[in-house]
Amino acid sequence: xxxxPTIVSFLCNWCSYTGADLAGTSRMKYAPNVRVIRVMCSxxxxxxxxxxxxxxxxxxxxxxGCHPGDCHYHxxxxxxxxxxxxxxxxxxxxxxxxxxxxxxxxxxxxGKQFAHLADEMTAAVKALGPCKIKxxxxxxx
Amino acid sequence: MEANDKKAKPKIKMAVYWGAxxxxxxxxxxxxxEALFDVVAAADLVFWPIALDTKxxxxxAMADGEIxxxxxxxxxxxxxxEHIAHLLRKKSKILxxxxxxxxxxxxxxxxxxxxxxxxxxxxxQTSESTVNPDRVRPQPVTKVKEGELTIPExxxxxxxxxxxxxxxxxxxxxxxxxxxxxEVFMAIVTGAELPPKGSVVGALEKTQCDECTRKxxxxxxxxxxxxPIDFVDDGETCFxxxxxxxxxxxxxxxxxxxxxxxxxxxRGCYGPPADVPDPGARMMSAIGTMxxxxxxxxxxxxxxxxxxxxxxxxxxxxxxSILRRKLL
Amino acid sequence: xxxxxxxxxxxxxGHGKIEIFLTDEGDVENVxxxxxxxxxxxxFCEGRPVExxxxxxxxxxxxxxxxxxxxxxxxxxxVYGVKPPxxxxxxxxxxxxxxxxxxxxxxxxxxxAPDFVVGPTAPPAERNILGVIxxxxxxxxxxxxxxxxxxxxxxxxxxxxxxxVVLNIPGGxxxxxxxxxxxxxxxxxxxxxxxxxFSLKIFGDVVLGNKDYVDLILNGPYSLVLHSMGLVDENxxxxxxxxxxxxxxxxxxxxxxxxxxxxxxxxxxxxxxxSYLKFPFLKKIGWKGFVDGQDSGVYHATPLSRLxxxxxxxxxxxxxxxxxxxxxLGGKPVHATLAMHWARLIELLYSSERCLExxxxxxxxxxxxxxxxxxxxxxxVGIVEAQRGTLTHHYWTDEKGIVKKVNIIVGTTNNNAAxxxxxxxxxxxxxxxxxxxxxxxxNMVEMAFRAYDPCFSCATHHQRGKMPLVVxxxxxxxxxxxxxxRD
Numbered sequence: 001x002x003x004x005p006t007i008v009s010f011l012c013n014w015c016s017y018t019g020a021d022l023a024g025t026s027r028m029k030y031a032p033n034v035r036v037i038r039v040m041c042s043x044x045x046x047x048x049x050x051x052x053x054x055x056x057x058x059x060x061x062x063x064x065g066c067h068p069g070d071c072h073y074h075x076x077x078x079x080x081x082x083x084x085x086x087x088x089x090x091x092x093x094x095x096x097x098x099x100x101x102x103x104x105x106x107x108x109x110x111g112k113q114f115a116h117l118a119d120e121m122t123a124a125v126k127a128l129g130p131c132k133i134k135x136x137x138x139x140x141x
Numbered sequence: 142m143e144a145n146d147k148k149a150k151p152k153i154k155m156a157v158y159w160g161a162x163x164x165x166x167x168x169x170x171x172x173x174x175e176a177l178f179d180v181v182a183a184a185d186l187v188f189w190p191i192a193l194d195t196k197x198x199x200x201x202a203m204a205d206g207e208i209x210x211x212x213x214x215x216x217x218x219x220x221x222x223e224h225i226a227h228l229l230r231k232k233s234k235i236l237x238x239x240x241x242x243x244x245x246x247x248x249x250x251x252x253x254x255x256x257x258x259x260x261x262x263x264x265x266q267t268s269e270s271t272v273n274p275d276r277v278r279p280q281p282v283t284k285v286k287e288g289e290l291t292i293p294e295x296x297x298x299x300x301x302x303x304x305x306x307x308x309x310x311x312x313x314x315x316x317x318x319x320x321x322x323x324e325v326f327m328a329i330v331t332g333a334e335l336p337p338k339g340s341v342v343g344a345l346e347k348t349q350c351d352e353c354t355r356k357x358x359x360x361x362x363x364x365x366x367x368x369p370i371d372f373v374d375d376g377e378t379c380f381x382x383x384x385x386x387x388x389x390x391x392x393x394x395x396x397x398x399x400x401x402x403x404x405x406x407x408r409g410c411y412g413p414p415a416d417v418p419d420p421g422a423r424m425m426s427a428i429g430t431m432x433x434x435x436x437x438x439x440x441x442x443x444x445x446x447x448x449x450x451x452x453x454x455x456x457x458x459x460x461x462s463i464l465r466r467k468l469l
Numbered sequence: 470x471x472x473x474x475x476x477x478x479x480x481x482x483g484h485g486k487i488e489i490f491l492t493d494e495g496d497v498e499n500v501x502x503x504x505x506x507x508x509x510x511x512x513f514c515e516g517r518p519v520e521x522x523x524x525x526x527x528x529x530x531x532x533x534x535x536x537x538x539x540x541x542x543x544x545x546x547x548v549y550g551v552k553p554p555x556x557x558x559x560x561x562x563x564x565x566x567x568x569x570x571x572x573x574x575x576x577x578x579x580x581x582a583p584d585f586v587v588g589p590t591a592p593p594a595e596r597n598i599l600g601v602i603x604x605x606x607x608x609x610x611x612x613x614x615x616x617x618x619x620x621x622x623x624x625x626x627x628x629x630x631x632x633x634v635v636l637n638i639p640g641g642x643x644x645x646x647x648x649x650x651x652x653x654x655x656x657x658x659x660x661x662x663x664x665x666x667f668s669l670k671i672f673g674d675v676v677l678g679n680k681d682y683v684d685l686i687l688n689g690p691y692s693l694v695l696h697s698m699g700l701v702d703e704n705x706x707x708x709x710x711x712x713x714x715x716x717x718x719x720x721x722x723x724x725x726x727x728x729x730x731x732x733x734x735x736x737x738x739x740x741x742x743x744s745y746l747k748f749p750f751l752k753k754i755g756w757k758g759f760v761d762g763q764d765s766g767v768y769h770a771t772p773l774s775r776l777x778x779x780x781x782x783x784x785x786x787x788x789x790x791x792x793x794x795x796x797x798l799g800g801k802p803v804h805a806t807l808a809m810h811w812a813r814l815i816e817l818l819y820s821s822e823r824c825l826e827x828x829x830x831x832x833x834x835x836x837x838x839x840x841x842x843x844x845x846x847x848x849x850v851g852i853v854e855a856q857r858g859t860l861t862h863h864y865w866t867d868e869k870g871i872v873k874k875v876n877i878i879v880g881t882t883n884n885n886a887a888x889x890x891x892x893x894x895x896x897x898x899x900x901x902x903x904x905x906x907x908x909x910x911x912n913m914v915e916m917a918f919r920a921y922d923p924c925f926s927c928a929t930h931h932q933r934g935k936m937p938l939v940v941x942x943x944x945x946x947x948x949x950x951x952x953x954x955r956d
Contacts, residue, residue, distance in 0.1 A: 047422035051463040068435065081437060083429035085444040090425065093254075093451035093516075095468035132468055140298055140465055161508050164482045165531020165632050172631070174618040175611070194479045221484070221505055248528040251513035260509035264747075268511060269863070269876050271738040271747060279507070283743040287470055287490035287498055290743040292505045316531065316632060370520045370639055370842055370870070400524075403629015403636060404643035408524065448518045448871060456525075 005125040007034045007118075008053040009062035012042045014072040015107050016064030022111030023118075030115035031122035034062060041065070042103075043076025047087050050101065057134040060100045060125035062117070067105040077105070099124045100131060153209040153330060156188035156200075157239075158229055160222035161249045161299070162215025166240040167191045169316035170212070173323060183330045184210075197225070203232045210329060212239035212312070216249045216460065217300040220281075221293035230306040235329070237342075241315040241410045243302040245420075246460030248315070251452065253459045253466035256297045301461045310336075312343040315410035315457060318396045341412070344395035348414050349407050352394040355379045362433035366446035369406065380406040381431065386453055391423040408456045419463045421454035470498060473906070478915070481580075481923045482532050483881075487892055487914075495902030500893035502918075504746035504885075514875040519545050519846060519866050520639050522875075526862065527633040529879065532575075534633050535568035535624065536855035536880065539710065540862040542637030547729070547849025548864050549639050549842045556835030557641035559827050562710040563654070564627045564636055565853070566824035569709060570661050571620035572856045573817040576922045577668060578613045581810045584916055585676045589685070590909030605671065616664045619657050626650060639870075641839035654828045661821035662786070669790060669814050676810075677797070687798070690898020691806040691917055693761045693890055694719045696751060696768035698883065699775030700854045701726075706783035707775050707819065709854040715778045716751065719763045721802045725753070729850040732861050736878065748886045749878055759890050767890070770858030770883035771921055772812035777802035782815065784822035790815045806891055809920040846870040855880035857922045881923050891917040 011017040017038045023030065039045060042065025053061050063084065065077035084103040092098055102121055106114050125131075157170060167189070173180055187208060188195045211233040217223050230236055241247035252260060261278050265271060283290045302308050312325060321343035328335065336342060345351065357379040367384040374380075380387035380401070387401075388409035396411055413420035428447075434440050447453070455462050470493065476486035488501045510529055514522055523541035527534035539561060546553060553561070578601065587600040602610035621631055627644065628634030636642050646654070676682045685691075701715045702708040714732065716724040725735050738747040739756055750756045750766035757765050768774070782788040794811055795801050827833060850863045858880030865874040881888075895917035899910050 047425045048419055048463070051419060051422055055463050068437075075435070078435040079429050082432045082434075082440050082444070083425055085440055086425040086429060086447075086450065089444060089447070089450050090421065090454070093449075093467070094464055133464060136468060137465055140300070140304070159484075161506065163528045163531040163534075165528070165534065168531045168632055172618075172621065174614055174621075177614065190477050190479045190484075191482060192479075196479070197476065218508060219506070248525060249508045249513075251517075251525075252509045254516065255509070255512050260507075260512040263512040264507065264509060265740045268738065268747075269874075270733050270736060270749070270878060271740065273740050277740040277742055279740070279745045280742045285499075285501070285743065288472060288488075290488060290501055290503060292503055292743060292745060295507060295745070315528070368518060368520060368870075373839065374643065399625070399630040400635050401629070403634065405524065405629060405635035405638075408521075448869070449516060449521075452517050453521075 003126065003130055005033050005059040005122055005130070006057060007060040007062055007121060007125060008037065008058040009034050009064065010037050010039050010042065010045045010049065011064045011106075012044075012066060012072075012077075013038055013040045015066035015070065016042070016105075016114070018108035019106040019110045020064075020114045022109065023115045026111050028111060028115040030118045033122045033125075034118045041071065041073050041076035042080035043071070043073065045080055045083070047083055050087055054096070054100075054131060054133045055137060059128075059131040060102070060121060062121055063103045064106045064114070064117075065103070067107055070107065096131070096133070097128050099128060150183075150330070150332075152183060152185045154187050154207060155184040156208045156211040156229065156233065157186070158188065158190065158211065158213050158225060160213065160215030160226065160243065160302075161218030162240075162242060164191060165316040166212070166214035166242075169240075169314075169319050169322060172319040176323060180326065184326075197228075200228060200232060205231050206234050208233040210235045210237065212237050213243050213302055214240040214316070216242040216246050217296075217302060217305050218249060218252075219293040219295050223300075223305050226302060226306050235309045236306070237310045237312050238302040238308045239312050240317055241313060241412070241457045244311045244313045244461065245412055245458035246299050246301050247410075247457050250299045250457065250459040250461070252299050254452070255467075256469055257295050259469075261295075298466055299460045304460070309338050311341045311412075313341060313393065313410070313412040314344070314396055317343055318399070320397075321395050341393070341415070344393040344411055346415055347394055349389035349392045349394045349398055349401075349411070353379075353389060353398045353401050355401060357382065361431045363428075363431045364433045364443070366443060368448055374404055376404060386428075386447060388420070388424060388454070388456075390427040391417070391420045391454075408453070410457045412458065420458050421451070421462060424454045425450075471495075475911070475915075478918065481919065482530065483923065485923070489896050489900070489914075491900070492902075495900075495904075497893065497897040497900055500889065500896050501743060502885075502889040502892055503744045507745035511875050511877055514872055517872050519548055519864060519870045519872050522864065522872065523637045524633065524635055526877075529877075531632055533568070533572060533855050533857070533880070535565060535628070536853060536860050537862070538628075538634050538637055539565055539853045540851045540860045542639075543711075543729075543851025543853065544849045544862040544864045545637070545639040545851070547851060548846045548866055548870070549849070550844040550847075551640045551840045551842060553641040554835075554837040554840055556645065556832045557838050557840075558711075559830055559833050560627065560642050560645065560838075561637065563824060563827040563833065564624060564634070565710050566820045566827065567620045567623040567627075569820040569856060570817065570824065571617050571624070573813050573820065574613060574617050574620070574664075574668075576856070577810065577814060577817070580919055580922065581813075584912070584919070585682055585810075586671075589913050589916060612664065616661065619660065623654055623657060638839065640842050643838070645836060645838055646834050648834050651828055651834050655825065658821060658825035658828050661824060662818070665814070665818035665821045666786070668817060672811060672814055686805050686807040689807065690895050691891065691920070692804045693769070693806060693887055693894065694763070694804045695761050695765065695774075695887060696724055696754075697774030697777035697802055698768050698770040698859050699778035700852065700859060701779045702783065704783070705780040707779040707781075707816070708783065709820070711853075714852060714859055716768060717778045717802060719802070719804070721777065724751070729852040729861070732850060732852065732863075732878075736861075738878065744885075746882060746885050749883050750886065759886055759893075761890060767886040768883065769887040770880060771809050772816050772856075773803060773806075773809040775854060776812045776815065782819050784819050784826065786822055787815055787819035790818060806917060806920045809922070813922065857881050858883040881921065884921050884923075888918060888921055888923070891921070
């Protein structure tokens, strides 16, 4: 059976979700593997969300926020950036490839960029193969 | 406790057992010191390998639920630890995951960065003082000329107690501070109303920071992370404000901030505060807030100053964390 | 071939079991002492910053965490190529003496004393600390608990965490002592000395004053003729914290004396498939099997072997007791396993005297607690005496001080082969054909094990007063032909 990666994404309401929506309303074609969860701000993304996504079977996690300086709540995206850096260090120590977690800045008008990002990430996660975390945890249980 | 109360109430039957443990939790029970006589007056210890000669056979012969309270400390590392966990669950009314190892995996949980093969290879083969040309490894069953010898199977992964059986309460700490144990013990013995099943007992609801008496300001802003060897602690300022990782914000209070009293930063043995499923995630979030930079390159540089994030944020909780172990 | 299984072994720290195989006639054919546990510290310390190790390795053992803490601290110093300033070294040793006091008190009174004060074949219900208190009085029992508590309190004061101490950091210690704290420790140390003298007096009255016990020590099936290992200072006197490792042969002659970094030239470990614990032996002699004697590579590292390996004790009262012991037991070295209990009490006295000495040293309240770490970290070995044997920690790090490899030889591990042999010898001497195996006999087999103080001792009661044991005698087909049991 061919492997189709599942990528869970957290998109901030003001910029990146709108940008992703624009890709849709513009009828752009892009990989269908990205599942969208809307949050008010990328700063809302607790590391627990990312880890839980992997635990529940995500092959990749994508976080999108407003460009630096444009955050609706001023600093939320910077908090997200710092947590993302920490998460990456942690995940690599845990044997999880760095391309499985990605942070990108997408503005409300960047529909094309979002579509491109979805394709790029899907290809990268596809090349890595399925993420074994969920399987691992199920075996442990 | 009144003398009359002591006479009126029958003694509870209590057991203390260790899985993959160090004995520190048993020492924490002994450290009741002179209060020992009160404990002995209220409880009949029926199984405690470190102290009593009760054997496994005797536990097997007990009726189900005959033991009122069992404190199981130590992680589940091998088949014997698991087998006895199931046995004690059957024979006990209340089963408490006692100490960090039973609660979250503890220090032995760090073995989840490796696996059986990795550990055996190091311990029995590449260890520099070990000479083992025939690559002998401990086996669950060995035939010797007199008969067969058995030892437990060493699992690939370390587990917490609740990952193998149903746990009633968690009493955290490495080991739990004795005063907290005495409080919980007295509550059980005097028949006080117990919190809902699955609760953490013997620890505060708030974090270490609430108890710790080091000087703190409202704003923690870190421009640079230091290891304890990189600087001289002033002995009074919050460790995080001095740039040293301290797990205080992600750890329950209740231990009396004993490591901080010894001038070492907290490493999180009391486990995460209420409603926090993963202490490391909480710590990453807290640190994310404290880093004083909005520049990506600078943030990267600052974050790389943290030595061993996984082993520091999950020092006691790797098996109990969301990811549970390193992918190998 | 029939078989007796004791599982689990109890009244010690850690998991263990014993398999005794009997010939068809009923004599002991062979005995296996198996350790069913392993956690893998030598693997999972990899990747951790080296300064964190002294707080991780304390979790190897919750009764002697201070020992691992000290060995680790010294290994980390060596990794950075530094020595702690005098105040720091003395603070470490002072802490360490309090640590020895707590452990040796607990072992003697709860583990050893019942077998002697109450009697090795006395009813199990009495063979415990409560039975001891019954014979010697409640006052003494309370005093035992109190002295142990005081020793724990000193450890908490100096090391923050009372059990898993945090005192050490590479190059020194994290915390000093104020003059008030020092004065308090001085008084407490004096109390330790009095209590040690008193404990030796109890041993003298109850054990040495009893002809049967002396006979048991000297002529019971508890002797193993082995090489002895222990840490000694530059005058070849016993020191727990620092010095060189000295090994003497079965006649007391020096076999070797090595600095920590040389340990691999003298000690090697081997693996058996029926135990998770490795078997160290003297490399230059080689492994000759589970045999004792001058030509065997098996050695022991215990309070008795420390006293055998040294030329004396560094403090006066302990030295007098040292001389008395050897005079009584017929000269050095002593191979009577049960004499370990006596040696342990002499060490208790030494620890107490040394505690006072250090507390009264003017450097002890100094402010210079840490040496600067100017060198690139690399590799280092730290060796101390744990209560139950010579403890070696060896670390390799990268240039940032992140651990690459760890090798540890633990106190009790040194004695693995010796313990196996002691149990076998005791079983051979006690279980014989034609004699029904009873509870008292089984306890006497366990006494062979207990003398080594394998890592834990219980400062409390033996509540139910029972030592339930069921022994199934099976014939070659595995059918049970006879059952001996005691409740």
